[in-house]
Amino acid sequence: MKNLMDLSGRVALVTGAGRGIGREIARVLASAGADIIVAEYNLETGKDAVEEIKGMGRKSYLFEVNVADSASVKALAEQVYQQLEAVDILVNNAGVSGNMLAEETPDEEWKRVMGINLDGVFWCCREFGSRMLERGKGSIVNIASMSGHIVNDPQPQTPYNVSKAAVIMLTKSLGVEWAKKGVRVNSVSPGYIATDLVKGVLDLNPVWKERWTSMTPVGHLGETTDVAHAVWYLASDAAKFATGTDLLVDGGYTSW
Numbered sequence: 114m115k116n117l118m119d120l121s122g123r124v125a126l127v128t129g130a131g132r133g134i135g136r137e138i139a140r141v142l143a144s145a146g147a148d149i150i151v152a153e154y155n156l157e158t159g160k161d162a163v164e165e166i167k168g169m170g171r172k173s174y175l176f177e178v179n180v181a182d183s184a185s186v187k188a189l190a191e192q193v194y195q196q197l198e199a200v201d202i203l204v205n206n207a208g209v210s211g212n213m214l215a216e217e218t219p220d221e222e223w224k225r226v227m228g229i230n231l232d233g234v235f236w237c238c239r240e241f242g243s244r245m246l247e248r249g250k251g252s253i254v255n256i257a258s259m260s261g262h263i264v265n266d267p268q269p270q271t272p273y274n275v276s277k278a279a280v281i282m283l284t285k286s287l288g289v290e291w292a293k294k295g296v297r298v299n300s301v302s303p304g305y306i307a308t309d310l311v312k313g314v315l316d317l318n319p320v321w322k323e324r325w326t327s328m329t330p331v332g333h334l335g336e337t338t339d340v341a342h343a344v345w346y347l348a349s350d351a352a353k354f355a356t357g358t359d360l361l362v363d364g365g366y367t368s369w
């Protein structure tokens with residue numbers, strides 16, 4: 114039987130692949146056979162990721178980008194296509210959060226979160242999606258969040274929640290618009306994932322830790338590999354009938 118999840122010969126671009134969930138996505142897609150473009154704001158972690166992927170026997174390339182800046186994303190696409198013939202898989206992973214009461218949120222903070230989490234996803238979908246459309250094939254996976262479905266507790270994070278809800282609708286809209294043109298667009302919505310950063314935050318906030326864990330039916334946080342494997346499925350031909358959909362990977366959180 115043909116292995117539909119084999120990514121040999123494919124090129125995947127992952128934004129924010131320097132650390133956390135993006136780094137794991139890069140690793141898992143590389144394990145499945147893909148060459149990896151690391152598109153990062155942080156060149157130090159980006160370089161480290163590229164070295165790791167090369168160590169796995171795949172090709173890997175580092176490009177600098179600020180996804181919030183459409184000119185930077187345009188320049189990224191131009192540079193990528195100068196060096197490589199095609200990008201088969203785009204994973205829009207780069208994102209930021211912020212905890213602040215809504216009534217105290219300044220313009221800059223609202224714009225920062227929307228700029229990276231929503232505008233950034235759209236700029237990348239537009240620049241790389243248009244080239245995928247010309248080619249008649251491609252798979253885009255956006256990293257949304259369960260926060261696009263529910264309101265988290267106890268931390269206030271209205272801009273984040275709104276940005277992720279918008280990513281889910283952006284995914285549906287593009288999924289439908291591009292469905293007959295060979296480009297699939299899906300999203301993955303993680304619940305709480307124990308990245309190094311999240312572990313550090315929870316060590317300082319035992320109340321959050323207890324709340325997050327007790328509100329997750331499986332009783333613990335997820336691992337970065339849980340998200341990366343969902344991305345792998347959606348990116349691959351195994352998901353050829355899936356487009357415009359959002360895959361929740363949240364330990365049951367949103368089902369309660």
Ligand SMILES: NC(=O)c1ccc[n+]([C@@H]2O[C@H](COP(=O)([O-])OP(=O)(O)OC[C@H]3O[C@@H](n4cnc5c(N)ncnc54)[C@H](O)[C@@H]3O)[C@@H](O)[C@H]2O)c1
Nearest residue numbers: 129131132133134154155179180206207208258303305306
């Ligand atoms: N960690 C969780 O529990 C969790 C849960 C749900 C969704 N998510 C989402 O998963 C994604 C990754 O989260 P993470 O926890 O790994 O975060 P992280 O902060 O550990 O990593 C984010 C990466 O994105 C890069 N980045 C940030 N701003 C950028 C920009 N403007 N341009 C290019 N790169 C930029 C950073 O350099 C970093 O490498 C985000 O979209 C986040 O919202 C995370």
